[in-house]
Amino acid sequence: MNDVGDFLKTNGIKPSYQRIKIYEYLMQNKDHPTVESIYNALNGQIPTLSKTTVYNTLKIFIDRGIAMAITIDDNEVRFDAFVETHGHFKCQHCHQVYDFNVNFEGAVGDQLDDFDILEQQMFFYGICKNCREES
DSSP: OHHHHHHHHHTTOOOOHHHHHHHHHHHHOTTOOOHHHHHHHHTTTOTTOOHHHHHHHHHHHHHTTSOEEEEEETTEEEEESOOSSOEEEEETTTOOEEEEOOOOTTSSTTTTTTSOOOOOOOEEEEOOHHHHHHO
8 A cells, every 4th residue: 555655645646545545446457447336346445435535536646647537438437547548449248448559659640740639549449359259
């Protein structure tokens, strides 16, 4: 817990017990959890935890650049502690979200030279290998 607490401090975040547990969960669960799934997983360990606390904590993490929000579907926001540039694939069958490497360099050419790009995201939808093999 000290490592995560130190990491949060280094990023200008007061390392409360709830923040540490939420960040640990985000790092350990690569399935891009939602606020609801984080809350459900941690509520047993932290009885005083609320969905509002989870949401506000994730917002702090995003603002400090140690997590990112991904909106793959209009009605679902998921969170990712892996903030390096990468893409996401969502299986339409099992709804799992997978990370994949992507090289954005040269993907757009010079069409956006006069623009300030603040964030890059790439999403693909389809059927994952596991679901395809089950069919």
